[in-house]
Every structure is written in C-alpha cells, then in structure tokens.
Amino acid sequence: xxxxxxxxxxxxxxxxxxxxQLIFETADHFKExxxxxxxxxxSLRDITIANIFFENSTxxxxxxxxxxxxxxxxxxxxSAGQSSVKKGETLIDTVNNILSxxxxxxxxxxxxxxxxxxxxxxxxxxxxxxxxxAHEHPTQALLDSYSIREKLGDxxxxxxxxxxxxxxxxxxxxxxLALKLQGANVKVCGPKTLIPKYIESLGVEVETDLVNALNWxxxxxMLRIQNERLDIxxxxxxxxxxxxxxxxxxxxxxLGKEIVIMHPGPxxxxxxxxxxxxxxxxxxxxxxxENGVAIRMAVIYLLASKIK
Ligand code: CP
Numbered sequence: 542x543x544x545x546x547x548x549x550x551x552x553x554x555x556x557x558x559x560x561x562q563l564i565f566e567t568a569d570h571f572k573e574x575x576x577x578x579x580x581x582x583x584s585l586r587d588i589t590i591a592n593i594f595f596e597n598s599t600x601x602x603x604x605x606x607x608x609x610x611x612x613x614x615x616x617x618x619x620s621a622g623q624s625s626v627k628k629g630e631t632l633i634d635t636v637n638n639i640l641s642x643x644x645x646x647x648x649x650x651x652x653x654x655x656x657x658x659x660x661x662x663x664x665x666x667x668x669x670x671x672x673x674x675a676h677e678h679p680t681q682a683l684l685d686s687y688s689i690r691e692k693l694g695d696x697x698x699x700x701x702x703x704x705x706x707x708x709x710x711x712x713x714x715x716x717x718l719a720l721k722l723q724g725a726n727v728k729v730c731g732p733k734t735l736i737p738k739y740i741e742s743l744g745v746e747v748e749t750d751l752v753n754a755l756n757w758x759x760x761x762x763m764l765r766i767q768n769e770r771l772d773i774x775x776x777x778x779x780x781x782x783x784x785x786x787x788x789x790x791x792x793x794x795x796l797g798k799e800i801v802i803m804h805p806g807p808x809x810x811x812x813x814x815x816x817x818x819x820x821x822x823x824x825x826x827x828x829x830x831e832n833g834v835a836i837r838m839a840v841i842y843l844l845a846s847k848i849k
Contacts, residue, residue, distance in 0.1 A: 543563070544563075544843065544846065544847060545560050545563065545564075545843045545844065545847065546559070546560055547560065548667060548844070548847055549657070549661045549667055549668040549669070549670075549844070550668075550669045550670060550679050550680070550840055550844060551657045551658050551661060551668065551670050551677070551679070552657075552658075552670060552676070552677035552679050552715065552718075553677060553679050553682050553683075553715045553718035553719045553722070554677070554718055556679075556719075556722070557722075558722045558723060561683065561686070561719065561722060561723060563843065564683055564836065564839045564840060564843065565683075565686075565687055565690065565839075567838075567839035567842060567843060568687055568832070568835040568836045568838070568839040569835075570839075571611070571834075571835040571838040571839055571842070572832070572835040574611070574838075575611060575834060575835060575838075580611055581610070581611050581612075581613060582611065582612060582613065583613045584612045584613065584842055584845075585609070585612040585613055585614040585841070585842065585845050586613045586614075588612075588614045588615070588645045588646065588845045588848070589614065589615040589616075589617070589642075589643060589644045589645050589646075590609045590614045590615070590616055590617075590644065590645065590646045590647075590648060590841065591616075591617050591618075591619060591639045591640075591644045591646070591647050591648070592605055592606060592609075592616065592617070592618045592619065592648045592649075592671075593619040593621075593635070593636065593639065593647060593648070593649045593650075594618075594619065594620050594621065594649070594650045594671070595621040595626070595649070595650060595651045595652060595656075596650045596651065596652050596672065598650055598671070598672070599806070599807065600805075600806050600807075600830055600833060601650065601671050601672060601678075601680070601681070601833075602618075602650070602671075604830070604833040604834050604837055605648050605669075605671060605680075605837050605841075606618065607834050608834050608835075608837035608838040608841055609837075609841060611834070611838055612838055612841060612842060612845075614646075614841070614845075617639070617642070617644070619635075619639065632651075632656065632659075632660065633660070633663050633664065636649075636660060636663075636664050636666075637664060640664055640665065640666055644666060645666060645667065645845065645848055646666055646667040646668075646669065646841065646844065646845065646848070647660065647664070647666050647667070647668050647669070648669040648671050649668065649669070649670065649671055649673075650671040650672045650673075651672075651673050651674070652673075652674050653673065653674050654673050654674035654675060654676035655673060655674075655676060656670075656673045656674070657669075657670035657673050658673075667844045667845070667847070667848055669840060669841070669844065672711055673711065674711065675708075675709045675710065675711055675714075675767070676711050676714065677711050677714055677715045677718075678711040678712050678715050678805075679715050679719075680833070680836055680837055680840060681711075681712050681715060681716075681805050681833075682712065682715035682716045682718070682719040682720075683719060683836045683840070684829055684832045684833040684836040684837075685712075685716055685719070685762065685803060685805065685829060686716075686719050686720060686723060687832050687835075687836055688803065688825050688828050688829045688832050689701070689725075689760055689801070689803075691828070691832065692801055692825055692828070693759060693760070693801065696720065696723040696724070696725050697723055697724035697725065698724060698725065698726065699725045699726070699759045699760060700725070700726045700728070700757055700758045700759045700760070701716075701720055701725050701726070701727050701728075701758060701759065701760045701761075701762060702727075702728045702729070702730050702748065702754040702755070702757065702758040702760070702761050702762070703716055703717070703727065703728075703729050703730070703762045703764065704729075704730045704731060704751065704754065704761055704762065704763050704764060704786060704788075704813070705730075705731050705735070705763060705764030705765065705766065705786060705813055706731060706735045706764055706765070706766045706767050706775075707729045707731055707735055707736050707737060707740065707764070708734075708735045708736065708737050708775075709735070709767040710764050710767060712762075712764060712805045713729065713764060716762060717729075717740075717743050717745055718743070721743065721744050721745075727744070727745045727746075728745065728746045728747070728748045728754055728757065728758070729745055729746075729747055729748070730747075730748045730749065730750075730751055730754040730786065731749075731764075731786055732749075732775060732776045732782070732785070732786070733749060734775040734776065735775050735776070751785065751786050751788070751792075752792070755788070755792070755793075755796055755800060756796060756797070758800055759800060759801065760800065760801040760802075760803060761788065761800055761801070761802055761803065762803040762804070762805070763788060763802065763803065763804045763813045763814050764804075764805070764813065765804075765805075765806075765807060765808065765809050765812075765813060766779075766782065766809065766812065766813070779812055782812070783811070783812050783813075786813070787811075787812060787813055787814065787815070788802070788813070788814045788815070788818050789814075789815040789817070789818060790815060790817040790818055790821065793818055793821070793823065799823055800823065801823060801825055802814065802818055802819075802821065802823050802824040802825070802826070803824075803825055803826065803829060804819065804824075804826045804829075805829070806826065806829075806830070808826070
C-alpha cells in the first residue's frame with residue numbers, strides 16, 4: 542500500500558494498521574531529511590495549509606508549522622483569540638473564509654469533541670485533527686508509538702501503561718487505539734474517578750496500584766491532570782494524587798528493571814513526574830517532540846498526495 546486509506550486524519554479510530562505502518566515508513570525518510578544540513582524538501586511547494594487553533598498549544602502548533610515549512614508548503618496561522626470568532630463568527634464561516642483564499646489543508650485544534658469530523662463534512666479541504674476536546678489527538682498517538690518503536694524496536698507485544706487522567710485525555714484514547722491496533726498490551730492506571738467505565742471495552746486492563754503497573758510495563762506514558770477540563774473534584778488534593786500516582790526517582794530505581802518514561806507535555810513537574818524522572822536517561826520526552834515533526838511531515842505529505 543502506498544497511500545492512506547483516508548482523506549483526512551480525524552482520529553486513530555478511522556485508520557488501519559497498514560496506514561500506521563505507512564506513516565512510520567514515511568516518517569523514517571523525513572527523520573533522515575530533518576537531520577541533514579539542508580532540512581527542507583520541495584515536496585509540497587504547490588500546497589497551502591492553514592493551522593487554525595481554537596485552544597492553546599505549544600508543541601503541536603510549532604511542530605505542525607515546522608513540518609509544513611520543511612515540506613515547502615505555504616503556511617497561514619490562525620489563533621481564535623485574536624480573530625473575528627471573538628465577534629461571533631461561526632466555525633464553518635471562519636473556515637470557509639480561510640478556504641476561499643485557496644487553502645488545501647486545514648490543521649485544527651478545537652475544544653469540542655468531533656469538531657474536525659464536523660468540519661470534514663462541510664468544507665472542501667483535507668482536515669487534520671490536532672486535538673478535539675477530550676476526544677482524539679491522533680498525531681500525538683502516532684508520534685508516541687513511533688517513539689516506542691524507535692526505542693524498543695517494535696510496538697507489538699510491548700506492555701504499555703498510561704497513567705493519570707484517562708477520562709479527560711484525548712492522548713489516552715488515541716494512544717489506546719493506536720497501541721491496540723499494533724498489537725501492544727495496554728493498561729491504564731489512575732484514580733477510579735478518572736477512568737471511564739467503557740475503557741475495558743477497548744481491550745485495556747485497569748490497574749489502580751501504580752507500583753504493580755510499573756512492575757508490569759515496558760513503557761509508562763505519564764499524563765497531566767487536565768485541570769482545564771475538570772468540572773468537579775475527582776481526587777482529594779494534588780498532593781494525595783502525587784503520592785499515589787506520581788513517579789519519582791526513588792520509585793523508578795526500586796523497580797527490578799529499566800522502564801521507558803514518556804509524557805506528551807506539557808509536564809506539571811512534581812505532580813505526575815518529578816524533574817529527575819522527566820530529565821533522566823529513561824525518559825524519551827524530548828525524543829517524542831523531535832519525532833513529532835517527522836510524523837507530522839509524513840501525515841501532511843501522505844494526505845496532500847491524495848489531494849493532487
Ligand atoms: N502534547 C500536546 O498536545 O502539547 P500542546 O498542547 O503544547 O500542543
């Protein structure tokens with residue numbers, strides 16, 4: 542297979558395992574490109590991409606913009622906070638105005654789950670979901686799996702635990718779907734109040750004891766508490782959360798093996814992981830960020846090749 546089975550990247554749930562492998566093989570090529578002295582290729586000289594962000598972002602926004610520029614696409618950036626959305630303009634009107642400037646692809650982050658799916662049905666452009674509320678964050682899951690593959694050689698049969706706020710996390714859902722599609726074993730660990738009831742229907746086991754989870758896993762993906770999405774209190778105090786579900790160096794060293802530590806960012810240092818864990822040699826957090834550019838180049842390149 543040399544092309545994706547989809548015309549948009551709306552979520553991992555719409556991908557086949559062969560799509561993931563194609564994205565990884567394409568990212569391998571682009572990773573080699575971005576480590577050259579000349580980091581740019583002319584592949585998308587005739588493509589214009591709009592990055593429209595209705596929610597804050599550091600990594601995803603910069604990574605998409607860099608990926609697009611490395612591919613020589615024309616790039617326009619839109620942040621809702623400084624736009625006419627503030628004057629009441631709707632999502633479809635906003636995007637159709639942007640598209641009338643002859644834009645081929647839209648990368649969108651939005652607080653509402655399903656915003657990308659909605660957009661893909663109403664506008665004529667390839668849509669890439671850069672995170673839609675607590676629903677999906679597909680490029681994050683792709684770069685996470687790619688980073689596991691790079692570190693451990695393969696994703697299949699690896700034991701991965703996702704720790705923290707599973708209920709509000711688009712990173713958790715996209716990671717679970719991507720890891721299961723590739724044959725990994727997945728557990729989630731966190732306060733019972735932050736683990737959705739349906740989670741086991743995704744083929745995932747629940748472990749509420751962090752030490753058991755860490756002893757079982759090859760990889761621990763540590764998530765941030767999504768304070769901006771918490772409508773009520775899900776645990777007594779942050780201090781108590783850290784005592785039960787935070788990873789520190791003493792705990793890491795007490796395990797009988799070396800596990801890989803991941804985090805999608807932004808990190809709340811001292812809450813879900815301490816600085817000496819985040820910055821340890823077991824951590825691949827900055828490798829994840831580096832791989833994000835190659836993965837996003839691959840996604841954009843493969844989707845653009847379906848437009849032409
Ligand atoms: N991992 C991630 O999505 O980070 P940002 O919110 O900074 O983009």
